[in-house]
Amino acid sequence: MASADSRHQLQVQVLYSDHNTWLQGWLRRKLGNAFDAADLAQDTFMRILARQEVPELREPRAFLSTIARGLVVEHWRRRELEQAWLETLAQLPEQEVPSPENRLQFLETLSAIDNMLDQLKPNIRTAFLLAQLDGLTCPQIAERIGVSLSTVERYLAAALRHCYTIRFGV
């Protein structure tokens, strides 16, 4: 086991020294800034390191950019959420703005929820947010998004099933 581990680490080190500069350049073109590019390049290698093994690579750069592309999408999603969160905070009256540490903690939770609901169709996601976060009942949601009551119930069940699968497996 120890030798397999160290072989894996060695492979990642080779990948890193051969392609890190290229990957950072690739990410910089995608993101438009060098700081985020350096961070995400780092994350890309960290993610490969966390895997059990690196597949035999004929096209190491295609492999790296596939992983990095996923991280770029996550990065944008996270930035969009951060923006929405800051907007929300800005609209609160001063006395209701949460403390800095709570703000960060809430953002982390929101980010986890956002990712959990990422795969859902927009209508299902909206219905679920209305039920869960706005406390609307099924008839209210049905009226709100213009679908039948039984469709709303199906949406909510699908959303819960999706969350359940992420959290507990099949």
Place this chain on the structure above:
Amino acid sequence: MPPAITHPDLPVTGEIASTVVDAAIDWMVKLEFNQPSAATRDAFDVWLNAQPVHAQAWERVHSLRKDFASVPRGMASDALHAVDKQRQANRLSRRQTLKILMLAGVAVTATWAVRDDVPWQRALADASTRVGEQRTMHLDDGTVLVLNTDTAVSFDMNGTQRRILLRRGEIMITTGDDITYKDKRSFWIDTPFGTMQALGTRFVVRLEDDRARISVQDGAVQMHPAKAKESLIANVGESWWLSDYAIESADTLGMRQDGWADGVIAGQNMRLDDLLAELSRYRRGRVVCDADVGDLRVSGIYHVRDTDQVLQFLLQTQPIKVTYYTRFWVAVASDRTR
């Protein structure tokens, strides 16, 4: 992947048959997202106690909702609805930008997303207001600058020109005489969509998502789009849209463009949905207007300091119903009983 939400008090392993999970989820929908009858509750109790695995499934399904409970409701809802809306808008504007760039034969890069960075505008600004707030500032050169709700500006008044950068929201400018300088310096307003020079004047500039509106009350303003060579002079009483490539005549929607500086929305024959959209700029959260009442016509003077009172007034004078879903979310729809 960001860390998954975990609950130390629940075992994570062990599968429960999917039919049981589905049943538990159906009960959740019936009991917690509806108003269940006593009979439904009794039936649920029977199901819950029928087998230990039912209780276990119920506990798991229930635990999913805990993930959401740790963020205050209004805030979580606002942030997540807002991000959905923003993503939709971003997708549209990316598609649109892409089309424009391809038409222009320009190489497509990622940098055009920069303008979406809305909340940082306030952090970068020299002066700003929150939603529902207004502020009047007297600058050294004698200029009076009024910031409307949710606005951010920066200024540079010490150079050879006087410049104000409107980052967000809406301002009214009454230019000063600049008497402490030997030669009166020119006065410029910069926006993301272009720039404009004041020619001895009072005027209002308002930013929207993809353009700025200029309305002149006194004097004149010369407008220059960010990406086109043409320029145009706006005269007293005129309103114009300034965008990256063009200047177009703007519809004032029946509203007095500088009414807000007096704390009011004032207008004749305004569409109800336009009035509500305007009103919602002064309150936290959203005011949603149903399409079937959007074209009701209203006239009058509405105070922006107390938007709830305006909604109450409209409720009394128009065939509408006003529903407060949450503190942050108000829906206006047709009242069919009237």
